[in-house]
Amino acid sequence: MIARTLGTLLNLIYNLVNNYGIAIILFTVIVKLILLPLTLNQTKQTKKMQKIQPKVKELQEKYKNDKEKLNIKIMELYKEHKINPLSGCLPMLIQIPIIYGLFGALRKPEVFVFPNNPELLSKAINAPFLWLPNLVNPDVFLLGNLKLPGVLPILAAITTYLSMNQMNTGEQAQQMKVMNTVLPLMILWWGISLPAGLTLYWAVSNIFQMAQQYFLTKGVKLKEESN
Structure with a gap:
């Protein structure tokens, strides 16, 4: 169901731009804009969490022998300051079914993106994009029989690392240090077998996320300074 819905949206965008790669990029931007309200809430909640960290540390010291x-x-304390500790995970949790659905759509474009239209299907999936012959096969370097991650998987891994470090600051960065290293390496490895279109989605999504986070953070700082 998700793959079919996302495939339909991708089909509509492709019919407007007639380029599969550009359609995936525009699709990514639309998805990020749809998730913007959740991202705004996540930024507010993160800011609140940072403000109460001194109080949290006081409680940790006071009740260090009584975990319950x-x-x-x-x-x-969270309730007093109207903080939902789960809100920071919500945008990522919502992205999981989107990524899963998009993987299905890009893996079987003949079923989910261009059903009953073999001519349009062939035109879209066989068209080159930048250095890639198509976006259906993985972006890899071939070294004999060995497959190595290509440009897109490397870009996706680097932007994942940068995005996660941008989101996690202070004490939170220390807690997420292992995940900040492991997830980019997993993305790099997965890029060897995933459709290049999906890796493109992931890289563009990260770049959009970083730009969005930069301007949101800057906007919050300017608002605080004006007050």
């Missing part, structure tokens, strides 16, 4: 009491007090 500590959890209760921290939840009370």
